Amino acid sequence: GAVVSQHPSRVICKSGTSVKIECRSLDFQATTMFWYRQFPKQSLMLMATSNEGSKATYEQGVEKDKFLINHASLTLSTLTVTSAHPEDSSFYICSATERGTEAFFGQGTRLTVV
Amino acid sequence: QKEVEQDPGPLSVPEGAIVSLNCTYSNSAFQYFMWYRQYSRKGPELLMYTYSSGNKEDGRFTAQVDKSSKYISLFIRDSQPSDSATYLCAMSVQGAQKLVFGQGTRLTINP
Numbered sequence: 001g002a003v004v005s006q007h008p009s010r011v012i013c014k015s016g017t018s019v020k021i022e023c024r025s026l027d028f029q030a031t032t033m034f035w036y037r038q039f040p041k042q043s044l045m046l047m048a049t050s051n052e053g054s055k056a057t058y059e060q061g062v063e064k065d066k067f068l069i070n071h072a073s074l075t076l077s078t079l080t081v082t083s084a085h086p087e088d089s090s091f092y093i094c095s096a097t098e099r100g101t102e103a104f105f106g107q108g109t110r111l112t113v114v
Numbered sequence: 115q116k117e118v119e120q121d122p123g124p125l126s127v128p129e130g131a132i133v134s135l136n137c138t139y140s141n142s143a144f145q146y147f148m149w150y151r152q153y154s155r156k157g158p159e160l161l162m163y164t165y166s167s168g169n170k171e172d173g174r175f176t177a178q179v180d181k182s183s184k185y186i187s188l189f190i191r192d193s194q195p196s197d198s199a200t201y202l203c204a205m206s207v208q209g210a211q212k213l214v215f216g217q218g219t220r221l222t223i224n225p
Binding site: 004006032034041042043044045046049091093095097099100101102103104105106107108110 | 122146148150155156157158159160163202204208209210211212213215216217218
Protein backbone atom coordinates (compact mmCIF):
# COMPACT_ATOMS: atom_id res chain seq x y z
CA GLY A 1 0.00 0.00 0.00
CA ALA A 2 0.89 3.65 -0.18
CA VAL A 3 3.19 5.13 2.45
CA VAL A 4 2.28 8.06 4.65
CA SER A 5 4.95 9.41 6.97
CA GLN A 6 4.10 11.43 10.06
CA HIS A 7 6.58 13.33 12.19
CA PRO A 8 7.30 13.54 15.06
CA SER A 9 6.14 10.25 16.52
CA ARG A 10 5.97 11.73 19.97
CA VAL A 11 6.37 15.19 21.43
CA ILE A 12 6.20 16.71 24.87
CA CYS A 13 5.57 20.42 25.15
CA LYS A 14 4.86 22.96 27.84
CA SER A 15 1.40 24.35 28.34
CA GLY A 16 0.86 27.48 26.27
CA THR A 17 3.31 26.61 23.51
CA SER A 18 2.52 25.50 19.96
CA VAL A 19 3.39 22.22 18.31
CA LYS A 20 3.55 21.39 14.61
CA ILE A 21 2.96 17.90 13.25
CA GLU A 22 3.88 16.99 9.67
CA CYS A 23 2.19 14.47 7.42
CA ARG A 24 3.78 13.45 4.12
CA SER A 25 2.68 11.11 1.37
CA LEU A 26 5.92 9.50 0.21
CA ASP A 27 5.00 7.68 -2.98
CA PHE A 28 1.81 9.30 -4.19
CA GLN A 29 0.21 12.69 -4.52
CA ALA A 30 -2.44 13.18 -1.88
CA THR A 31 -5.40 15.09 -3.21
CA THR A 32 -6.92 15.07 0.23
CA MET A 33 -5.49 14.64 3.71
CA PHE A 34 -7.35 14.03 6.93
CA TRP A 35 -6.50 14.62 10.56
CA TYR A 36 -7.83 12.40 13.32
CA ARG A 37 -7.58 12.33 17.06
CA GLN A 38 -7.63 9.18 19.17
CA PHE A 39 -8.03 9.00 22.93
CA PRO A 40 -6.91 5.88 24.84
CA LYS A 41 -9.10 2.86 24.13
CA GLN A 42 -11.34 4.93 21.92
CA SER A 43 -11.83 5.12 18.21
CA LEU A 44 -10.48 7.64 15.76
CA MET A 45 -12.43 10.87 15.49
CA LEU A 46 -12.12 12.96 12.37
CA MET A 47 -10.98 16.50 13.13
CA ALA A 48 -10.66 18.04 9.70
CA THR A 49 -10.32 17.44 5.99
CA SER A 50 -7.87 19.37 3.85
CA ASN A 51 -7.44 19.64 0.12
CA GLU A 52 -4.26 20.95 -1.41
CA GLY A 53 -4.38 24.71 -1.79
CA SER A 54 -7.69 25.09 0.01
CA LYS A 55 -8.79 25.89 3.53
CA ALA A 56 -9.43 22.91 5.71
CA THR A 57 -12.95 21.82 6.58
CA TYR A 58 -13.33 21.22 10.29
CA GLU A 59 -15.73 18.84 11.97
CA GLN A 60 -18.28 20.17 14.39
CA GLY A 61 -16.77 20.97 17.77
CA VAL A 62 -13.19 21.28 16.50
CA GLU A 63 -11.71 24.75 17.02
CA LYS A 64 -10.13 25.87 13.78
CA ASP A 65 -8.13 28.61 15.50
CA LYS A 66 -6.61 26.09 17.86
CA PHE A 67 -5.87 23.37 15.33
CA LEU A 68 -4.33 25.08 12.33
CA ILE A 69 -4.08 22.96 9.22
CA ASN A 70 -2.00 23.77 6.19
CA HIS A 71 -1.96 21.69 3.01
CA ALA A 72 0.47 23.63 0.85
CA SER A 73 1.48 20.84 -1.50
CA LEU A 74 0.20 17.51 -2.79
CA THR A 75 2.56 15.65 -0.50
CA LEU A 76 2.56 17.65 2.72
CA SER A 77 0.00 18.70 5.29
CA THR A 78 0.72 20.15 8.72
CA LEU A 79 -1.32 20.37 11.90
CA THR A 80 -0.33 23.02 14.41
CA VAL A 81 -1.78 22.80 17.89
CA THR A 82 -1.66 26.35 19.17
CA SER A 83 -1.46 27.37 22.82
CA ALA A 84 -1.55 23.74 23.83
CA HIS A 85 -3.09 22.70 27.13
CA PRO A 86 -3.02 19.37 28.98
CA GLU A 87 -6.47 18.48 27.64
CA ASP A 88 -4.98 18.58 24.13
CA SER A 89 -2.79 15.62 25.02
CA SER A 90 -3.79 12.83 22.67
CA PHE A 91 -2.75 10.66 19.74
CA TYR A 92 -3.02 12.59 16.48
CA ILE A 93 -3.06 10.65 13.21
CA CYS A 94 -3.14 11.84 9.63
CA SER A 95 -4.32 9.97 6.58
CA ALA A 96 -4.10 10.67 2.88
CA THR A 97 -5.85 9.58 -0.25
CA GLU A 98 -4.83 9.86 -3.87
CA ARG A 99 -8.02 8.91 -5.65
CA GLY A 100 -10.53 9.53 -2.91
CA THR A 101 -11.09 5.84 -2.28
CA GLU A 102 -8.64 4.16 0.09
CA ALA A 103 -7.19 6.18 2.92
CA PHE A 104 -3.67 5.42 4.18
CA PHE A 105 -2.60 6.43 7.63
CA GLY A 106 0.58 7.81 9.12
CA GLN A 107 2.22 6.35 12.20
CA GLY A 108 0.59 8.86 14.53
CA THR A 109 1.97 11.48 16.92
CA ARG A 110 1.59 11.17 20.64
CA LEU A 111 1.33 14.67 22.08
CA THR A 112 1.79 15.24 25.79
CA VAL A 113 1.26 18.72 27.15
CA VAL A 114 2.75 19.32 30.60
CA GLN B 115 -26.78 5.11 19.36
CA LYS B 116 -23.37 5.15 17.68
CA GLU B 117 -23.27 5.06 13.90
CA VAL B 118 -20.87 2.12 14.01
CA GLU B 119 -20.85 -0.47 16.77
CA GLN B 120 -17.94 -2.81 17.37
CA ASP B 121 -17.35 -5.06 20.34
CA PRO B 122 -14.11 -3.85 21.95
CA GLY B 123 -13.28 -7.30 23.30
CA PRO B 124 -10.71 -8.25 24.33
CA LEU B 125 -10.76 -11.41 22.25
CA SER B 126 -8.21 -14.12 22.89
CA VAL B 127 -7.86 -17.23 20.70
CA PRO B 128 -5.23 -19.96 20.21
CA GLU B 129 -2.84 -19.87 17.29
CA GLY B 130 -4.31 -21.44 14.16
CA ALA B 131 -7.91 -20.62 15.06
CA ILE B 132 -10.31 -18.84 12.74
CA VAL B 133 -11.11 -15.39 14.04
CA SER B 134 -14.35 -13.58 13.31
CA LEU B 135 -14.61 -9.84 13.87
CA ASN B 136 -17.81 -7.91 13.30
CA CYS B 137 -19.34 -4.46 13.11
CA THR B 138 -22.88 -3.24 12.77
CA TYR B 139 -23.93 0.15 11.54
CA SER B 140 -27.02 2.28 11.34
CA ASN B 141 -26.42 4.56 8.35
CA SER B 142 -27.81 2.85 5.26
CA ALA B 143 -25.98 5.38 3.08
CA PHE B 144 -22.58 3.80 3.85
CA GLN B 145 -21.13 2.31 0.67
CA TYR B 146 -17.44 1.87 1.46
CA PHE B 147 -16.25 -0.53 4.12
CA MET B 148 -12.74 -1.02 5.42
CA TRP B 149 -10.84 -2.97 7.99
CA TYR B 150 -7.71 -1.58 9.57
CA ARG B 151 -5.18 -3.21 11.87
CA GLN B 152 -3.58 -1.06 14.52
CA TYR B 153 -0.65 -2.09 16.65
CA SER B 154 -0.11 -0.36 19.95
CA ARG B 155 0.90 3.29 19.56
CA LYS B 156 0.98 3.04 15.77
CA GLY B 157 -1.24 4.33 12.99
CA PRO B 158 -3.89 2.07 11.43
CA GLU B 159 -2.85 -0.14 8.53
CA LEU B 160 -5.39 -0.79 5.78
CA LEU B 161 -6.17 -4.51 5.50
CA MET B 162 -9.30 -4.76 3.40
CA TYR B 163 -11.34 -2.35 1.32
CA THR B 164 -14.78 -3.22 -0.02
CA TYR B 165 -17.31 -1.29 -2.00
CA SER B 166 -20.98 -2.17 -1.47
CA SER B 167 -21.98 -5.74 -0.62
CA GLY B 168 -20.21 -9.01 -1.10
CA ASN B 169 -17.07 -10.86 -0.13
CA LYS B 170 -13.43 -10.07 -0.69
CA GLU B 171 -10.52 -12.35 0.03
CA ASP B 172 -6.85 -11.51 0.43
CA GLY B 173 -4.61 -14.27 1.67
CA ARG B 174 -5.74 -15.32 5.14
CA PHE B 175 -8.22 -12.45 5.37
CA THR B 176 -11.82 -12.41 4.13
CA ALA B 177 -14.12 -9.42 4.39
CA GLN B 178 -17.88 -9.73 4.11
CA VAL B 179 -20.46 -6.99 3.76
CA ASP B 180 -24.18 -7.55 4.22
CA LYS B 181 -25.86 -4.25 3.55
CA SER B 182 -29.35 -5.65 4.09
CA SER B 183 -28.42 -6.46 7.67
CA LYS B 184 -26.03 -3.53 8.06
CA TYR B 185 -23.36 -5.95 9.18
CA ILE B 186 -19.76 -6.43 8.16
CA SER B 187 -17.26 -9.10 9.11
CA LEU B 188 -13.57 -9.84 8.90
CA PHE B 189 -12.38 -13.44 9.06
CA ILE B 190 -8.78 -14.37 9.76
CA ARG B 191 -7.78 -17.93 8.94
CA ASP B 192 -4.82 -19.75 10.42
CA SER B 193 -4.32 -16.94 12.92
CA GLN B 194 -0.76 -16.13 13.97
CA PRO B 195 0.62 -14.42 17.09
CA SER B 196 1.68 -11.57 14.79
CA ASP B 197 -2.01 -10.96 14.09
CA SER B 198 -2.39 -9.76 17.69
CA ALA B 199 -3.52 -6.14 17.39
CA THR B 200 -6.58 -3.95 17.52
CA TYR B 201 -8.84 -4.29 14.49
CA LEU B 202 -10.91 -1.30 13.47
CA CYS B 203 -13.79 -1.30 11.07
CA ALA B 204 -14.44 1.90 9.19
CA MET B 205 -17.03 2.98 6.69
CA SER B 206 -18.14 5.95 4.67
CA VAL B 207 -20.62 7.25 2.20
CA GLN B 208 -17.93 8.49 -0.14
CA GLY B 209 -14.66 6.59 -0.24
CA ALA B 210 -12.00 8.05 2.00
CA GLN B 211 -14.16 11.03 2.95
CA LYS B 212 -15.46 11.25 6.52
CA LEU B 213 -14.60 7.75 7.62
CA VAL B 214 -16.57 6.61 10.65
CA PHE B 215 -14.69 4.14 12.79
CA GLY B 216 -15.79 1.46 15.17
CA GLN B 217 -14.26 1.38 18.62
CA GLY B 218 -11.87 -1.38 17.64
CA THR B 219 -11.58 -4.98 18.84
CA ARG B 220 -8.45 -5.94 20.70
CA LEU B 221 -7.32 -9.38 19.52
CA THR B 222 -4.68 -11.62 21.05
CA ILE B 223 -3.49 -14.81 19.37
CA ASN B 224 -1.89 -17.13 21.89
CA PRO B 225 0.99 -19.40 20.75
